[in-house]
Structure formats: structure tokens, C-alpha cells
Amino acid sequence: GVRDVMFLYEENRCSMTYMYEYPEYLKIKLPKKTARRYPAYELYLYGEGNYAEENKNLLLTGIPVLFLPGNAGSYKQVRSLGSIALRKAEDVDFKYHFNFFSVNFNEELVALYGGSLQRQTKFVHECIKVILKLYRDQEFAPSSVAIVGHSMGGLVARALLTLKNFKPELINLLITQATPHVAPVMPLDRYLTDFYTAVNNHWILKAQDLRNLTTLSVAGGFRDYQVRSGLAFLPRLSQHDSALSVVSSAVPRAWASTDHLSIVWCKELILATIRAFFDLIDENTRQITEDPKKRMSVLNHHFVRHPAKMFEENPEAFTDLTAAFMWITVKGSKWTYSVYNDSDGKYFAFPLASHRKSYSHVYCENSMLDTSSWIYGCMNTNSSMCLEAADLSWRAELLPTTKVVMLKLLDYPSLSHIVIQVPPAVGNKYTLGCEFFREDSRTVQLPVTHLFSFGLSSSKILLNSTGLFYNVQLQHFNQIYQAFKIYIDSHCQPLKERKPSVYRLHIPWSYEDSITVAKVPSLAEISAKLHIAQPHDDSSLPELNIYSSPDCQYEVILKTSLLQVLGQIVRFHAGAFPVYIVSNILLTYGGQLSTLRSTGQCPDFSLELVRTAKPYKVEPLISIVVFLQGFNWFREIWESLSLPEVDAAVLSSQDAWFPLVSLILFLFGTGIAYWSGVIFSTSLRIFSSLWLTLIRPTELQKDKLITPRRLCGMISLALVSWTTCGAFAVLIIYFQYLFKDSSYSKETSQNSSTHTVKDQSSVDSIPEVTESPSKSKTLAEAVNSLKMHITILNLFTWIVLLNLPSLIYWLKNLRYNVRLDPDPCRSTAIILTCILEILMNSSTSEVKSSKLLKIAAKVPLPLSVAMLAFGRMHLYRVPHFVTFSLLLHVLCCFV
Template sequence: MIAFRNCAVLVIIASICSFLYGIFHIHVEVEPNACRMTYMFGQPQFARVRFDANKQFPNYGLYYYYEGVRQPVDPHKMRMTGAPVIFVPGNAGSYKQARSLASVALRKARDNPESGIHLDYYTIDYDEELSALYGGYMYHQRSFLKHCIHTILSLYKQPSPIVLIGHSMGGKLAQSVLTDAQIGHYINSIISISTPLDQPVLNLDAHLSQFYAETHELLSRTRTATHPTSTTNVCQSLHQKSPSEQRIANQELSASLDNVLLISTGGGNRDLLVHAGLTTSQFNDLHAMTSAIPRVSLSCDHLSAVWCLQFMQVINRFLFSIAQRRDDSTIIFNSNKQRNMHAALSHFVKQRTRQQSMFSFQTHSNWHEERRMVINKFFANGLKSHYHELIGIQRPERYKKLAIEALNVESDENWLFGCESHKDNETELNYCDKATPLTHLVQRLTNGDNAPRSVALLDLHNLRKTYRQWTHVMVRLPAVSQRTGYNLDIYDPKERILDIRMPRWYAYGRRTIVNETLQGTLHYRLRISELVEPYQSLRIVIEPLQCLQPNYRITAKLCVPWAAGFDRYQTLTSPDQKPGLYINVPTMMPRHYNTTLNPVTLDLYLDPICRYRISYEYSYADALSRLVLEFYGWFPAHLVCVLLIVLRKQLDKFQPAGSFKSLKPYVGYLQYTSLYIVTGCRLLKKLILNLKVLPTPEPLDYSINISIIIQCMAIGLSIVAALGVWLSLTLYGNAFHRLALRLTRLSTSGSNIMISIMTHLPITLGILTIAIALATCSGLALLLAFVFYFLMLSNAYKDYLEDYLWQKAANLLETSDDSDAIENEATEDQQQQQQHDEQQQQQREQEQQPESEEEKECCVGLQNFPFHITLLLMLLVQLLLSVPTSLAWLRSRRHGIVLPDPCLLTSIVVLGSLSLLLQLRAPQKLRFYWMLSIILYFFAGIVLLYCQAAIYRLNYVIAGAFVMLAVHQSLARLILKMLH
């Protein structure tokens, strides 16, 4: 038992250190900000659009954006001719965040006057409300957004479909308006930027949870959802091709609002507020990460996503591509979703080129033929005319793959063809008079700050089977003045496609995949199995062994087969580059998915000027930092679970059976039994799912290691919190008392009277705080109750705590004096040493005797102290959970708006139960504590099964714990009186 306890303590310490290590290394995978700032060419101006609903929403506003005009603009008096776009800000977002998007659109329209296409940008002012923390805002904001859409439609002679662009929670608002079919028919497209679409980042109140649930249910009726299956593999094609695109191509628009194009985007590893896995939705048509979007190719943090110039240009290019001009010179967005989807794919996923017919070439052009397997051909000074290179596709059977890269070729240049060759009778050289372009097989790979790489991977076996008349693949290099050329690598795929398995977390050390690549190698593919959870992280190390030039570049492309739109590109130029190449998945692998058949793939496009060693290892730094980022929202639930177990252990000491033992002030906190709850809940969850009697637990099927680490961290925090409260009561009780006097503006005598009344008649505390909760908000009442409870404990236990501390300090000093005496007498003779040993033996026997009367009296005075510390911490958790509601109430007072208080009922229950417990002088030595222990165990299990993601449910569990304590103290006393 002692060995098990020691192991549990080591696990707790190791977990706490791991969690702290993850916090300190939270930026290990974050790349530098490479966004260029968007600058306005004129003074930004916002013209307010007024309508009747302004009285209903006094703190909201709708604005029209324009620049450079000194005279005020009234949209009602203007002839609005542009295609309307509405920017919807998110959590604490400003309507002025639209200026980057709108300014780029104005400049693009001014630079292309011949097209006549321009956009009208509108932006909404939500008074910078914290919509991600308080769900009551979402319903209010959605109603205002609907009014704005109707108002903007009224500004145009003919109703024009509108594009909504939402940032953060604004994207969720934009998606939610589709639940209204009348509004949805006026929406052309919705673009969400770094938006948690299907679930919130932190589910802090019931209104936010209800908003997401209602939106999901109604969208299920109006949109066709897509779910990955066991055979889904989005890595099999060169570009993302979702099931929604297939339905569009077949004109299978079954649901009523499938004609609305939904595009979601994520910021990547720089966005630490909304991680990548939350930014997609099952109702989307297309998803893209900014690091994979052509002409962006970088990661954006949560705020820079609305001003990053590269990203703003891509969004506006897409909007201009789907806009068209009417006969009356007004601009509208095209209503053909298939056309719009193709435009979105070309701008957000892969720049598509039009399928072109055969090209004809002159017979006497510059023709050459290569028969080698590996070619690195360069023209340092460029080319004066087109250069044609023929590469035969008739190779030995095992050489099935051909990787080819063109250097410094424009993106719209056709440089790769397939053809049937002929021999020139004069020169006896092979040539192609006609050739079919293979540009659709060319990938434009991001290359950091350099020009993108044009690479194609061809399957020679399929080419020979599909085009039986073809004999060659042709490379056509254009005439340029700069360095140009191409790299060719024909290889056996069995040598270049490597299967590795994700190492276990305990597998320490680096493993080598390729000891040394061949010179000229262009492509390797790593297939990684058992990489299934977001917190897992694999570090790939690519070391250059021998290079022909000092500078090299390697492009890595990561594809997750079950997560469409999460392709990630990274360029490596140094083995010590930061951040390194870390491989992880954005979302958990779906159930019943086969990672052996469809593994995560990593394509490495090497620089052929070097030879490399490729190895991999489990990245602890990145794994722990991702654990913190992905699962910090579970922490409140685990902390409440620990406090419930601590409370149970403290109440267990008040069993009437057995001799009474004085309680230490820290009793219950130095425990590890709450770890049993984690493993027990795993087994209980499976039982609940099989029996289907109780409500379905949260679908959080992550590794148990995550729960153990967070649970251990919660144990550590509970100890620190209890110690902090203990020291605050002992050392700073008077200081907090004076601070409370200043905040409440009470005199010293008045506060003493109030504390005396509430100490001797605590029921008045409940009456006062409940009245405050009903008149104002629950957070204010909980804060007042916490302050009074703290001051009451300080007055009641301050002297006992000081005596306990002095007693412990005196014991330490005595021990120190005894050790000094032993050292001084060590040099005496044998007789004195024997006499000293006898004295020491007597002293040890005295120390083993029960504690002194003073210490026992001190501890008896503190016997209820740990119980009240735990209640105070639970009250603090309840207070912190009500902070968003309190902030919403404070903001709403300025405009006279009444917002719902989701914490009101539970707060009233907690305040009433707490005042009753204090009135009964709980806890006492009563009966039926074992029943209360079982109930607290049950509550701890509920917390881990139902409250890790739905944090707001903790309010009900805490309220239930307070109620059960109050009921037990009341009924146990009543039964005791009846028995006597």
C-alpha cells in the first residue's frame, strides 16, 4: 500500500511538471508573424445606416464603409450599385475591423475600372460584447443581423444576394441566420474567419450551448451535412473535393438552402484562441487553412486574420470573381453555386487552370531528349528561346513514379505535356508536333518567402495504360532572363513510400527512417499510422549530409485523410530552424476509421542538391503544449471533482463511530484517491452507453493519459489554493477586511456589527445575498457572499491558525536545537555518549506520545476549518463561473437592456444552502455521513462524465453538493433529536 501511495504521488508530481512544461512551451510550434499590414489609401469613414430597429437595439449600429470623401455620406440618399457584403465582428470585436477588407476591395475596384465591378461593404457594431463568454448576446445579435440584412436589401432597387463575412463568433452568427429560411434565400455565400462553428471554445453557460444546439438542429433541416466515413481519404486527389462538391456537380441540391456557399477558414498554429479543429463544420462546402491557401501560405493569429494583407486580397479576389454586372450597371453576386464553388476552390485551395486542347509545336524548335533516371538541369543565364525536353515514359516495370519540378516558371505557364514523338528525318531527333498539357497535375507548393515550387508527381504505369499512343513526357521551359531549369526523379515507389507508426509517449529516442538519400532525390512520402489524437505530436528531423550549395529548401506537405481542408505546408531551410517540422492532426480520428489503409501522409519535396538523413521522434514539448491548448477547458471540471473528493474525505473524519481524532488544517487535500474516479468513470461510461438508461455522456473518447494529467494538475492546484486561502486568512485577514470596507463604504463599527450579526445569525447572509441576486445579478451576490464568508472565517479561525503556526515553528526550533546538541556532544567519552543516548531514547518515546494539550486544543479549534476552506473554494469556483454573466449585466445597465441570468437559480440554491450550513454550525458528529460520501462520489463521477466540455453544468453539481450537505445536516439533527 505504501509503495502504491508513493507511485501515486510520483504520478501526480510528474503530471504537474508535464502540464507546466506544456505551458512554458506553448509557442514551440508557432511560426513568426509574416502577415503584411493592410494600409488604407484614404481616410477610413463609416456612415451610419439608420432604421427603425435602432430603438430596439440602442447599443448596436450598422455602418457603410467609404474612404477619401470629406462630405458625410448617407446610404439612404445614395444610389447603391455595388454587390453588398456585410462584415460581422466576433467576440469583443469592433466594426472598424472591416476597414482592411473594405479598403482592399475599394483599391481593387479603382485599379480595374474597365470591369465596372465594385463591392459595397457594410459592417456591424455589436458594442464589442463578449459573445464567446455569454450566450445571451448571441440571440440578441442574431436578431439585429436579420434587421441589418432587411435594411441593406431595401437600399437597392432590386434585391441583391448578400455575402456575409464573419470573424470569430461573427462567423457563427452568420451561419445561424440560415436557420431562417426567409433570410437564407437572400444569402449568396458565407465566409467564416477563425470561427468555432460546431462547438464553442468554452461552453460557459446554458444559453451558448442552447444556441449551438438549436443552430445545429435547424441547419440539419435546411443543409446537407457531411461526415467522414471509414473509407474517406481526402489525400487521394490533388485538391480538396468534398462530398458537397460532388452533389453540386450532379445538381443534387436536396435541402432548401444547399444553394448557399459556406466557406470556413482557420488561422493555423498561430491562432492560440480558436484551434484549427474547431474552425470547420459538417455543413460547410469548403474549408481551408491560411497556411495552405495559395498566395497566403502563412499562419494568422486570431486578430491578424482580419488585417493580414495576403489573406484580405484572396477573399476579395474570390468575391470579385463571383460578382457580375447587370444591364442597369448594378453589381450582383452570381447565384450559380457550382460556378462559385469552382471559383472558391481556385482561390482558397488550388489555383485551377482551364482544360486546354492540344498544343502544336514547330518541328525545328529547340528539341532534346533525356534517358537518365535522375536529371538536374539548369540554365544559369536563362534562355533566349523555348527549350523542349523529351523524357521517355517506357521505363523498367518497377520504376512507376516520376517526380518533376520546374524552376522559376510562372504560375500560368504550361510547361508539362504528354505526347507521341516523331523522328525528324533531317536531324534524326525526336520531337512532338502536338502535345496535351498536364498542368492540372502540377502542384504549386509554397516555398516560404521565395517563389512557389511547381512540382508534378506522375504515375507512369497509369499514363501508359490511359494514353497508349504517348511515348514521352515533354518539359517546355519558356524564354527567360533569370536562372531556370528542371529537376527529374524517376523511382521505385517501394523505396520512397515509407510506413512508420506513431511512437508511444514512453518511447524515448530518435529513430532513423532513411540513413542517407541519393543525390538528386526529389520526393519521399511518409505514411504515419496510429496518429489519431490532436495532442499527439511527431517531430520529423531532416539533416543535410552533403550539399552542392550552402542554401537549400525543403517543402513538406501534410495531409490528414479524414479532415478535408487541413492540408499544411512548411518550408525548411536549416536543420535548426524554428519552428521545426511537427506532425499532428487537427481533429480526433472518427470512430471505426482505418488508419492502416488511410494513414496520415507527409510528402517531402527535397532539394536535389543535397543528401539527407531523415529521422523522427516523439515530441514531448509540442505534445504537452497541444494538450494545454486543446484541453485546458476540462480543468474546471477536474478541479470541482477534486474538491468533492476532498470534501468527502473531510466529512469522513466526523463519523460518530470510533475515537475522535483532531483534524489538521490541511486534512483531505494531500490525497490521490480522486485518480480512481478518472478510471472508474471510463468503465462507467461504457456501462451507460450499453445500458442506454442514463443520459448519454459527453463524447470525449480521448486517451486516459490526458484525464490523468489534468486531474493531477487539479490536485496540485487545490493544494495551492487551500494553502493560499489559509495564509491569506492568517496573515492578511485584516488587510482584506480594510479592503472590503473601502469597497462597500462601510464604517468599521458598521462592518463589525454586520459581521457579528451574520456570524451569530448566518441566515441573514442568505436573505441578503439572495435579495441582491434577484435585484441585480448572481455574480454580485456570490461575490458579496464570498467576501463575508472569508471575513467570517478570518474572525473565527485567525487566532487558532496563528497558534498552530507558532506551535509548528516552535517544534522545528526544538528539533534544530536537539540536532545542534548532538553535534556538540559527539566528541565526549563513551560514558557521556551512553548517557546522552538514553536521554535521546526518552525524548523519542515522548515524541511518539499523543500530541500536547496545547497542540491538541489548537487542532480541536481547527477541526471544522478544512471543511469551510473547501466550501469557500467551491463558492469561488461558482463565482468565477458567473463572471461572464456579471460582465454582461454591468454592460447592459448602460442601455437599460434586460439579459437573462443563467446562473441565477443555482446561485440562489448555493447561497441559501450555505447560510443554512453556517446557521447549523456544520459540520458536526452526526449519523449517515457514509450516505453523504456516496452521494459526493456520485457527483464527482457526474462531473467527469457530463461537465468537461459543458462547463456550465458545474453550477448544478456545486449547487447539488451544497443542497445535500444542508439536507444531511438538517435531517441528521432532526433524527438525532427524535431518537433522544
């Protein structure tokens, strides 16, 4: 599954954007108060060559656009947008142009640490005010700024509307690139999840305030394994229709999936964005139009359905067909025409009266990919020609190798003829085709194979007709965990040249289509999987549209792809892996305590993991709670207890959950926990051997758990947590524990070896001194203690990893502030440092006789259940459960 997500995606079909002049970034001077409050952040203006020189005095006359980089993103990523916008402005002689600004967020890891998101949002607000002041004395001064946000930058832009003193009219257009709008990819701290909750709740509850803001979210598709496309879809709001979410693979003239970084420089996508920007300009104000309907029309034109024509806000309904072309009447139901060096223009007229009774649709295609009109409809005329006609080219749709139009005859009762215009073509070669058909004759239904067929069975269908278009409806394909391979085998009659076939997987409930172009005859392979599950109120079926070559036969074969099913599980639930791994380790830890209590011996981690970590111990209870939450009475009791919602119930409401996924994730967690335990133990032995070569080993000794020196160590680490960064203190105590265990491991192995040698020598000779039984007992206690320490250290390793992002953020910003504020793990770190300072010096002999051991051994099981119930979408809760379990262990050393 990991391999499918990370490596088995489509090839990169994006072209690189290039700068034709050296890019320059002019730093904008900010007010002293703003610069003092946000010392790590900066604002830049992008420029190239002469344009950059002209802008050094900041007498700007263009349209302001602000670029916000994302997680660890650079302000220099604006150069692709800025450079192509500059080239486009040169094409129109600078009648209109855009000024691209970019914010430097110091490449902060805001996707993993949410403490700075609010600060970034407030800084962007200050930047918008500074930008608008630069235009204050201009003739066409803007009153708003357009924003392009990559990754988390898009979320920061949306968060502007949550600020108390922010005026919504300061933004009129927001375009986000690969932004996780729905939820964080890795919810590692509560500041991140609280920020998401505040932003999404505001956009739902204050939808009326957003009616003048047009928002476009572009997702990267399956190549983007960092942010899955389902997270990039904006919340659906019934109050307004000014938000649009698309996947890059469905964007006309791009048709390419992008990874998380290439989405900012993918030439095809950047061109679509810049074309949209220029079409959004109001000629009167020379700024982006204030009309929300026009803004949505432009975005739909460039990002949803492109008719292969230049955008027009109000295209003329009728066109005069006055060219001196020859009129030819076509009476057949199917027609193809090839044009090559044709010096005479022609009109081909298709009378509809004779076809309305026999056929329901007409389909036409044209391989000339220019932007001129080419298909018209004549109104009620008895003649074979007409002088005025409705331009039907706006009903067309652009595909990679052709433009097509599909008309339902019942929708056009007033039309008497369809007219195809073929202009003179000198040096050009292209083909046209039209056919009339009944919808049911070209629509076939193909049931998808069951999830558990594992690719051993298949669904097949043979398309014997020689038509130009087929529609294969995929039945029962509506869940995110379904994944299929579709093979399309084309067989054609021999011809020298054939146009390639176009296969489109169309998902009707979201803009996530994917298009494949294949030569014929050939065997084409298409991956079919979903970014978003089918909504409950939607009954439409996914479709495989086949834009075929004439005189070809197609066989469609569909099989379940187990590899891609596992890939979907990884794609949607990889963020929950740490929870399942720690849950397995915690169950093993509880099993070791239980065995220690009953037998006095601590078993090996790997053996106890196999014995104790069973999914039936945790999963049934969670499933029962999720089921009961469907009843109002249980939900009321649950809420009265102030318990958080079970994460599985939230995922189920988002259609991202099914019963077996938790079992698969648990087993995956068991495997990772097992091998991590093996690797950890082996690494500890190797490290201890290297470490102890430099340090002379000492005899095993037993000290007091709390000494003045250790007490000073606890206070020191608590002060480090409070004054600097909690994760830093956790890392210090982790390495201290690691070195302690390394020393303990070496001492134990050396004493064990010595004991073994003595036992062997006693067989050959009579010992002068009888070996003390207490020494053997001490050695056994040492081995038991070491096994327990290894498990605790394994648990602690995952706590360190989950807190690592805030440590990296703190180190990166150390020159600006010594204290991390806010710190998501400060309080937890203070408690953990005290606990581990005691535990690293403890032994199993102190625990075995404890009155609390029975409780301490039983608590890890309910904690594991609670961890899986409330930690899947809130990873920052995991250390709390582990800390509580370790706290009981510490108490066992004293009570």
C-alpha cells in the same frame, strides 16, 4: 503542456495589412423599430478617402459583403478586408468592387455567455434586409449578401438559417475565420450549448436547404490557442459538398499559422480571400455567381490547391505550341536545366514510350513562379515535336519556392511526349527539373515511435537516392494525442548555390498540411501533430513529402515529443480543468466531513486532499459506464431513465479521448487544487491581518444561525438576483463570506496565541485561576470551523469564477438593461445566497451531532463522479453539484 500551447508555437509569418488612406466607418441608419429593439447594436459601412466620400449618400453600386466580429470583437476589424478589396478594385478600374459592411455587437463576450447569441442572430437578419434595400434601385441589384464571420461571428451567421422567417437565398457565400463550429470552447451556460445544438442539428437535418450556400471555414492552426483548429472544421455532410474546411498553414501563398486575432489582418490570408471574392464575380450579373460548383472551384483554387495560374472556370483543353522555339529531345530519366539571361526560347520534349515500362510517375518542378503555362502533353505523335498539346500546368501545385507537377503515367495513356516550355528569360534566373521514377522506389514507410517511449528512442531512415522527390509515409500516426519531432538532416555535395528544400507534412483526411522551407545542407526540425484524428473509414497514411535538392542525401529521424503530447492534452481538454479541480476539492470536503464525524476534528485541507482525492475512486465507474454504453440494451435503459449522455462517450466518438487522459487531468486537478488551497489559506491570513488592523477584534461568540437581520440579508440578495444579475448576488455573498472568514481567521489566531502564552506562563508560576477547559474546547471548535470554512470558500471561489462571464456581460450592458435576461445562474444564485448566509455563521459543533452528517459526508463522492461524467462538456452543471452538497451541510446544522 501549457507552455507548449501558449509559447512554443511557430513564429508569426503573417504580414501586416496597411491602409493607404484614413479608414472611415459610416453608420447606417436602421429602422426605428430595429434600433429600439437592439439599442446596443449598430451597422456600419467601411470606406477610405474619396471612396468614403462618394458613399456618404449611400448610392451604392458594388457587391455587398457583411463582416461579423466575434467574441469581444470590434466592427473596425473589417478594415483589412475592406482596404485590400478597395486596392484590388482600383487595379481593375472599378469594373467590379465590393461594399464592406460591419456589425457592431458592442464587443459582447458571446464565447462565454450564450444568452445574447439569438439576439445577435436576429439583428444580423435585420441588417441583411437593410443592406439589400440600399441597392433596390440599382441596375445590378444584389439579391443576396456574402458574409465573413470571425470567431463567434461565423456561428451567428450559420444560425441565421435556424430562424423561422429567414430565407436561405439571402446568403450565397459564408467565410468563417477561426470559428468554433463543433462545440463551444468553454461551455459555461446552457444557452451556449443549446445554441450550438440547434445550429449543428439544423445544418445536419436540413442539409438540402444549404445546397445553394457555399461555406468556407479557415482555422488558425497551432498558433491559435484560444480556438483549436479541430473545432473550426464544419460537420461533414454526405448530402452536399458545398462546405470546405482548411487550416491557414495549408492555404496556398499563405502557408502560415495565425493566432486568434491576426487571422483577421494576416495579409497573406486576406489576399487569398479577396482574390477569391473577385474570381467569384459573374460578369453578367456583376454579383457573386449563383453557380455553387463555380464557387467551390474558386475556393479550392485559392485555399486548397493552387496551380500557379490565374483562375479560369473552363480552361482550354488544348494549346497551340506555335512559338518559334528550338525543340530539344530529352531521352534520359532525369533532367535539370538552369536559365539565366537566355534570349532564345526552347521546348524540351520527353518521349514517354521508352519510360512507360520502367517507370510509373514523372515529376517536374519549376522555380519560375509566374502564372504562365509551362508543361504540356503531346497526343500520339511520332515526331519529336507537336503543334497542339494538352496544357498540364493545371495539374501543377504551387509551393513556397517552386511549382511542381506529379503525373501518373497510367492516367495519361494517350500522351506520347511531355513538353517543358522555357521562354526567353532576360534578367531572370530560375531552374527546371524533371525525373521519371517508380513510385515504390521513392516511397518509404517510417513507423512512428510509441507514445511511452518519451523521446528516448527514435525511428530513422536514410534516403540515399539523388532524386528530386521522396515520400515518407508515417505508419500508426492517427491520434490527436500523438506528437513527434521530425529531424531532417541534409548532406550535399559542395556547390556554390543550391535551391532550398521544401518539406511538407501532408495529412490526407483533412486540409491541415504544414510546410517548412530549409536551406541545404542543414538540420531542420518539424513538429508533427494532428488537429483531427483519422476517421474510422479512412485507411490513408500521413506523409512527409520531401522536395529535395539534387545530389543531396537526407536522413529522417522521428522521436516522440513528451512536451508536445502534454501540449495536445492541454489543447484538447483545457476546458475541462475546472471540473477536475472542483472534483478534487469536493472529494476533500467529503473527507473532512467524514473525519469530523468519526474523530470530532476537521483536518487541514492539504492533508485531507492527499488522503482523499484518489482517481481510482471516480474514474473506473465512468469507464465502465462508457464501455456499457456500447451495448444497445444498456443504452436503451440509460435513455429510459432520461439520463444525459456521458461526456467521455461523446469525446470518444469524436476521437478526442483516450483512457489515460482522464488520469492525467485528474492528477493535474489535484495539483492545482492543492496549491490553490495553500495560496488561498495564505492569502486569507494576510488579508485578515490587514483587515483586522483597521477593525478591533472581538471575542469568539456563537449566535443563532438565522436572525431577522440575516433573513433580511437573504431576501435582499434574492431580490438582487431576481431583478439584476445572479452572478452579482453571488459575488456579493462571496465577499461577505470572505470578510467573515478573514475576521474569523484573525480572531482564532489571536485567541490561539493568547492561550499559548497563558499555558507557557503557567509553567513558571502557579496560576491564580485555573484555565477553563471549556475555553480550550471552544478554541478547538473555532479552529475546526475555520478549516471547514476555508474549504467551502475554496469551492465557492470556483463557482464565482465559472459565473464571472455573465457578470462581466451584465456590467458591460448595464446602460441598456438593468436586468440580465436570460440569466444562466439566477435560480442557482438565489439558492446559494441563502445557503451561504447560513453557512458563514455556522460552526462544526452544530454539524457533529447531526443525524444527516453521515449522508452529507458520503454524498460528495457520487457527486464528484457525476460531475466528471456530465460536466466535462457542460461546465454550467458544476455549480449545481456543489450547491447540492452545501445544501446538505446546511441541513446538518438544523437536523
